[in-house]
Amino acid sequence: MKRLLEAELIYGRLLDIAEPHLIARYNKALKGFGLPETKLDRFSIDMTGFSPDVAAELDDWDYLDPKKVNRRFVIMTPDQENLPVVHTSFSNTAGLMHEFYLANRRAITAVTIKDALYGEIEDSVAEVKSLEDLLSINEVRFRVLSAEDLLGKAGELRALADRLTTVPDAWRDDAMLNRMVELAKSTGDIRQNALVPDKLVFRHESFWADHFGGVYIFSDERTITVICDPDAPGFRRSRPWQVSYISINDHARIYEFLARSGRIELPRASWVDASGLYRHRADMALQSLIARLEPQADFERIDPIWTQTFLHRNADAVMAEGTYPFLAGIQKTIAQTGSIRMDEVAPERRFSLLRADPAHPDMWLTNRLIAQLVPQDFVSRFVFDKQGFYRSYEDFPENFRAHVVSVLTGAYLKDKKAFRKRLYGIGDDINA
Structure with a gap:
């Protein structure tokens, strides 16, 4: 670290x-x-x-x-x-x-x-x-x-002041008056300074909790949705008449819930092109592959020619993993048609095409869930799910760790507000 x-x-x-x-x-x-x-x-x-x-x-x-x-x-x-x-x-x-x-x-x-x-x-x-x-x-x-x-003294002084104004002849109590003077030396005039x-x-609305491997609780007007490891104690047994339970491994149901509840932005050229999110995630997928297949690679020397050579040299592994060619194809489809038919996309691939609806109150929590489901995107993981990022970082090859730090300090820390606005459509926020 x-x-x-x-x-x-x-x-x-x-x-x-x-x-x-x-x-x-x-x-x-x-x-x-x-x-x-x-x-x-x-x-x-x-x-x-x-x-x-x-x-x-x-x-x-x-x-x-x-x-x-x-x-x-x-x-x-x-x-x-x-x-x-x-x-x-x-x-x-x-x-x-x-x-x-x-x-x-x-x-x-x-x-x-x-x-x-x-x-x-x-x-x-x-x-x-x-x-x-x-x-x-x-x-x-x-x-x-x-x-x-100081709070205790202010409370005591307020009680004595109330007694002074409500109890007849209380002003004759010298001990009480002396105590009020003594307290006021610490608290000042509590009529002017609100100390309590x-x-x-x-x-306590929607939230993520670091229990049982991580639990997402989304609260809507009439229902509560829990997304977590199905081995968590109480899964599908606590309030089944009120709570909907989804396994963190059930990508199809997670996507259905997020889409139905209006928590995500579906792919449209209007925001996809301007955000550069798909290009970003394709780069993240490629860098993750390089770290896994050639952990000794010098990331500072990687350029388009080196990348093309890497893709040819590892064509079978790249196609087997599939994320990079999938995102490359999606970018072409968006450019040609302006949209994506999500029902034609495998459930486990859908989250790399999504971001939270910036207008929804749960946008940070939703982006955290998406970041967990797209672990190759270490930048999004750092922005929205730092606990998950730190755990993943421990398993990165040494060369890749240096590269990750370089990317985060160069691409994100220099102007966090602008970066979040461009990629995720959100500006400043309390969780940043």
């Missing part, structure tokens, strides 16, 4: 924490979770407060994600809202955190001047043992505490 770290393709764009008072607040949050304090004098954090440095020190990469449910968070500054989430078991963690920041920005800004917020995104289950546990999560509640107990977050409950 050294190349990925140096290129900021893993744990990139994190916030550096080095000030002693911030480290002290972070340690109080860790102590509040029952965890050991960090002895580091500098570390970086993501949107949720997760630090790969602290995780390595504790030798616990799930220290903020115990049992992969009820995610913990530590908010040191409102600037964390603009950071990525680099370690999570639910695809919508970033979305939920953004909603929390947006709904409580004034309180977060006020509190983090003097304190740090920490707590848990509480689900309705303490541990995921079957699909039913995931299906039972309909909403989450943010349980919020503060490292210096007031929106804590948020809906």
Whole structure:
């Protein structure tokens, strides 16, 4: 992973924490979770407060994600809202955190001047043992505490202020008045500064969960669709009257569901030509073949002549695998006719021709599923399914790893918004 770290393709764009008072607040949050304090004098954090440095020190990469449910968070500054989430078991963690920041920005800004917020995104289950546990999560509640107990002090001061204005002769209670003055030294004037977050409950809609090999849960108005390994506990047994179950290996049914629910854009020349998606995926398929058939190849020296020679030299293997010639033929068909008859395409080939409908709320989740089903496209895998990309990267030949990093830093990181807009039709988004 050294190349990925140096290129900021893993744990990139994190916030550096080095000030002693911030480290002290972070340690109080860790102590509040029952965890050991960090002895580091500098570390970086993501949107949720997760630090790969602290995780390595504790030798616990799930220290903020115990049992992969009820995610913990530590908010040191409102600037964390603009950071990525680099370690999570639910695809919508970033979305939920953004909603929390947006709904409580004034309180977060006020509190983090003097304190740090920490707590848990509480689900309705303490541990995921079957699909039913995931299906039972309909909403989450943010349980919020503060490292210096600023929230507790603000709550106490508000209660005393209410008593002062509602209880006759309360103003004669010198002990109460002295306590109010003492509390106000920490909290300031709570009539002007809203210190307590007031929106804590948020809906848990469609999401991917890192359980049982990965589970996709798509929520529609009247139905829920689960796509995962059919060996997952509870498959076809949890709420069969309400939930539709599809095996991750059943490409025909997955395609039918995505098309019927309006989550994908079917091939049309209007977007295919402008996006260059098919050319991109053909290149990805070819590069994957080169890595598999000639792992010692110097990718920096590959040019059209070398490629043509490779295709002739490995003609049988290229045709047997089939993806590259299939996409080459599809591009010709689109150029000539402007469309593709999807019922004439083998189900396992269809996903290389698809992208999520950019107007659908589930576009990122749908693109994640498509990326998983088109694993040769390592760029799309990195954009939408980083966990899957990192696992695949470990199996790449060394030469190919260097090439992958070069492609991602050159083609994607230079202008992510423009790249996503062109290939996938989407602009900036919270999951980026």
